[in-house]
Amino acid sequence: GAGVSQSPSNKVTEKGKDVELRCDPISGHTALYWYRQSLGQGLEFLIYFQGNSAPDKSGLPSDRFSAERTGGSVSTLTIQRTQQEDSAVYLCASSQAGGSYEQYFGPGTRLTVT
Amino acid sequence: GQNIDQPTEMTATEGAIVQINCTYQTSGFNGLFWYQQHAGEAPTFLSYNVLDGLEEKGRFSSFLSRSKGYSYLLLKELQMKDSASYLCAVRDGRGSTLGRLYFGRGTQLTVWP
Numbered sequence: 500g501a502g503v504s505q506s507p508s509n510k511v512t513e514k515g516k517d518v519e520l521r522c523d524p525i526s527g528h529t530a531l532y533w534y535r536q537s538l539g540q541g542l543e544f545l546i547y548f549q550g551n552s553a554p555d556k557s558g559l560p561s562d563r564f565s566a567e568r569t570g571g572s573v574s575t576l577t578i579q580r581t582q583q584e585d586s587a588v589y590l591c592a593s594s595q596a597g598g599s600y601e602q603y604f605g606p607g608t609r610l611t612v613t
Numbered sequence: 614g615q616n617i618d619q620p621t622e623m624t625a626t627e628g629a630i631v632q633i634n635c636t637y638q639t640s641g642f643n644g645l646f647w648y649q650q651h652a653g654e655a656p657t658f659l660s661y662n663v664l665d666g667l668e669e670k671g672r673f674s675s676f677l678s679r680s681k682g683y684s685y686l687l688l689k690e691l692q693m694k695d696s697a698s699y700l701c702a703v704r705d706g707r708g709s710t711l712g713r714l715y716f717g718r719g720t721q722l723t724v725w726p
Contacts, residue, residue, distance in 0.1 A: 541716040542714075543716075604656050607655055
């Protein structure tokens with residue numbers, strides 16, 4: 500497809516379980532971002548990948564969160580030992596370059612931790 | 614750090630004009646974006662300002678004053694479909710975090726018939 504895709508669209512998991520969220524950016528986009536949006540809140544930056552540079556992980560809320568980007572394309576956000584406060588919509592975005600262009604967002608993954 | 618403020622809610626009637634303000638305080642600045650987000654959907658890009666002044670795009674315009682740390686989004690000839698959350702985002706200009714966007718909490722606009 501032409502846009503950013505994310506899977507799954509919805510994920511319900513039990514507290515303490517690990518989850519993996521996937522993002523497929525727009526082909527050719529070198530920059531990829533993960534955000535989290537809780538109900539009624541703004542988008543919270545989590546992590547940013549730009550080409551082959553070391554990712555900017557400064558937004559990750561705890562060491563239970565990690566992300567990787569394989570081959571400069573697909574990215575996976577992993578949350579270990581999920582907590583109820585992790586419940587949110589996780590949005591992925593990509594752009595042509597690190598900062599010069601607008602970010603295109605995927606539809607998000609709604610994570611519910613019970 | 615970054616601090617971005619915008620009103621939580623606004624209402625207007627169909628056909629009217631509405632201005633959504635955004636003020637920001639940032640350690641580094643390299644552009645300001647406005648995004649539209651309908652309920653349950655991903656944000657979509659509306660506008661981008663990096664220099665002072667007004668950028669017009671159809672019914673939507675965006676203004677920036679860097680010295681005042683201020684922007685607004687102007688929506689003209691409002692339509693029901695404009696009911697959405699409008700997000701102001703500032704792009705970081707510092708070397709180590711270049712490209713990051715810092716988002717405000719969004720302004721929920723409701724357009725009444």
